[in-house]
Amino acid sequence: MRIEVDLEKCTGCGICKEECPKGAKIWNVGKKAMVTNLRYCHVCTICASKCPEEAIRVIRDEPPEENEEKDL
Ligand code: SF4
Ligand code: SF4
Structure with missing residues (x-):
């Protein structure tokens, strides 16, 4: 996973x-x-929901799906 901060929006609050x-x-x-260190992050997304500028995006890695196309 990763966390992106939109530096245009972030005010450093x-x-x-x-x-x-x-x-x-x-x-x-x-x-x-x-x-600085995502090792301790447990992806609770509190940071993103509390940011008043909506500058934070918490991006979970999707597990690779075996999406075999079934007959449509
Ligand atoms: S809460 Fe949002 S605006 Fe405030 S420092 Fe964090 S990322 Fe920046
Ligand atoms: S608030 Fe939650 S999702 Fe955001 S950095 Fe901290 S542990 Fe990770």
Whole structure:
């Protein structure tokens, strides 16, 4: 998975870091928010839902699906 921060939208308010259960380990917020260590992320998406600017996208990796086309 990965987390994308839209740097155009991010104001550096730090809410993502405050609200994230592992904020101190994952987030580094200066002028803009940066994800520094996703190892601790458990994909709860709190950061994305709390960001007032809607600048965060949490992108889950889809498991590769064996999508065999069935007869239509
Ligand atoms: S909550 Fe959103 S706007 Fe605030 S620092 Fe985090 S990403 Fe930036
Ligand atoms: S998804 Fe959850 S654990 Fe991961 S960075 Fe966002 S708030 Fe933190």
